[in-house]
Amino acid sequence: MSPRKPAQDELTKEAIIHVARELFVTSGYPSFSMRKLAKELRCSHGAIYYHFKNKAELFYGIVTQDFLTLDQVLEEVLSTPTNSNEEKLYLILYEYIRFGLTHQPQYEVMFLIKDEEIKGYLLEAPNKSYLHFANAIASLASKPLSPKEIWSLFIGIHGFVTHYCRTETTFEDVKPLAKSHVEFLLKALQ
């Protein structure tokens, strides 16, 4: 109808990301569309493009928050004083799986999606996230680990999350399996 809404109804990047995240987390990436988002925001789909260059930039806006959350997960394990280094090593891997499976749509965008446009926006974020992980692992191991060993640990965990993301299984449903898988991977360090 009328271009330019009254000031109180004006869109903001934050409001868009907020609703987009909600939509995307509840109904998944494939069903997400700019037009559905616009409907949810009660604006035209064109308006979103004033605030975000394209869909990929919008998703980048969403998952940057999740990269921070993942960093926090690691940090919290590291800073818990009640556990031994061995327990922390276990927990890092276990909590990584928990994060992946309790944030499946986000994990998909963060580490799985092949969309070139989105990968163009991500670029360093997954690398940075991995370095965080690798440093945590290295600092907790009882003996020096080679980069390859740490990488294999990551890939092993990543495979677990990937598989149960695809089958849309909840973390609760695979808790025992997650435990045994982590124990399996850690056995390879001895």
Next chain:
Amino acid sequence: MSPRKPAQDELTKEAIIHVARELFVTSGYPSFSMRKLAKELRCSHGAIYYHFKNKAELFYGIVTQDFLTLDQVLEEVLSTPTNSNEEKLYLILYEYIRFGLTHQPQYEVMFLIKDEEIKGYLLEAPNKSYLHFANAIASLASKPLSPKEIWSLFIGIHGFVTHYCRTETTFEDVKPLAKSHVEFLLKALQ
């Protein structure tokens, strides 16, 4: 122009699959479309739907061949008499990675894609393929392995393939890494 082509030019399921496979393997799943395929086949896109109910059924037609190929890879390793069981165990995992990375678009459809329609057609194929893998592993191990251990091996390998599929890395480029990753996973068995 004219409906119904002369007999010599008629489409067949086989011809469609052949060209579809070519198109899909060279330019990947996201860029694949029924209309591009029709153009390649020099027919209208509607004609394809006479032979295949939908895109998912067509892709099922493509990757069933690849499930067979994967079975053959395992079978060949098992039936090579020159290697010890330990070497065969290594080779099963190594060759699985080779298959995944030399058939990236297919691996994606076989084990990675979330598309509900395609998963509906696949159903048992990935399970059957895994059982093949699991039996091979079990038969080669020097001591009895638990189902969980075999599953962790698979997930560990799957993670490797998944990651390098996403980054579209060739098998050649990660051969040494594949070797060390397999060795890492096998260490967890002792």
Next chain:
DNA sequence: TATTTAATTGACCAGTGTTCAATTAATGAG
């Protein structure tokens, strides 16, 4: 030869991401 059947076409539908001229509210200058 006439009739039925099988295969193909292309218009059409509903959906996607993206662009952009037109429009209008808010803002700042005189």
Next chain:
DNA sequence: CTCATTAATTGAACACTGGTCAATTAAATA
């Protein structure tokens, strides 16, 4: 207070996507 400028929004339009289906025509059958 008025008027030009700027910022935000709309919705039509474009080029795609997967999928459906009546109309058409070649092939097969009676």
